[in-house]
């Protein structure tokens with residue numbers, strides 16, 4: 001992770017479509033300005049946020065506890081390299097664990113102050129400055145630098161640990177708010193309320209500190225990106241042909257520019273070419289620091305509240321989900337162990353059950369007709385039919401549960417089994 005090239009996450013919201021995307025970018029090479037998209041996920045509005053809360057609530061506590069233990073071994077001695085390397089290995093493992101919890105976490109380590117200071121410590125410890133024209137650095141300078149950067153590492157770890165501890169409160173507070181304001185399977189008394197009305201109730205009666213007691217709509221502060229990322233970087237979207245207008249506004253004065261340069265652009269042709277095209281606006285938020293995760297959570301939450309999005313626990317896996325197509329969906333689109341999504345799994349089972357019932361009904365009619373035909377000549381027909389019906393009913397239940405294959409089921413109904 002220490003030598004991993006720059007990675008950051010971009011969260012893209014398209015509220016017109018009710019979709020959101022999360023992309024992870026990696027620098028093509030250490031000296032390049034170009035970033036390549038490594039992965040892209042598409043979900044319903046709010047799903048990344050819901051997953052982030054759920055995954056982190058379960059996983060964050062033991063990670064923070066472990067971090068606290070490692071922190072206790074953090075020695076001031078900047079010269080004990082063996083100890084320093086062991087401790088840093090532990091910390092890097094903690095980051096890796098956190099990265100596995102949710103991709104939001106993974107996006108924050110590139111500009112991580114602990115790792116940045118540690119890189120500088122290593123720079124002096126390994127005498128990497130020898131690769132540059134830095135022959136004037138004396139041993140005493142090197143010693144000073146190592147002491148300084150190790151002190152920075154320690155300070156930043158202390159700060160980060162505090163931040164992660166606060167995150168636990170933030171996540172449980174967000175989880176409460178989600179249940180109270182957005183989950184329509186709980187608090188049935190509020191089922192007729194708009195999510196905004198529920199959010200108002202929540203803030204005014206239960207948690208006045210929630211969203212810093214600001215009106216729900218204006219809580220997110222976007223930090224300046226200029227220092228975080230090289231402003232003239234190029235981004236390559238992979239497999240993405242959608243027309244998207246990003247919300248990042250350029251500060252160039254195009255109006256003046258176009259007027260001055262006597263452009264050869266034919267505006268009426270341009271306008272005509274777009275008349276029948278609908279263009280969607282999207283909002284892009286980049287994640288590079290821990291604070292950015294909070295911004296995205298608050299932004300998503302207020303978006304869900306203002307769009308009256310109802311979330312509920314999936315009837316199959318029990319985890320909260322945001323509806324993909326219809327408000328009353330009962331199953332989520334998470335992929336389960338059988339590599340089917342909860343939704344597809346349900347529909348497959350549904351179709352399978354329908355097929356079984358159809359076969360059962362046809363067989364029942366046939367057997368019943370046979371009984372009617374034979375009842376005068378063959379008095380045992382009635383009994384035979386009852387026995388068959390009992391067996392067939394049992395087989396249907398078993399087949400619905402998957403305890404009988406379709407072929408086995410057919411054989412029993414056709415009196416072959």
Ligand SMILES: [Zn+2]
Pocket residue numbers: 314315316317318319331332333334342343
């Ligand atoms: Zn599910």
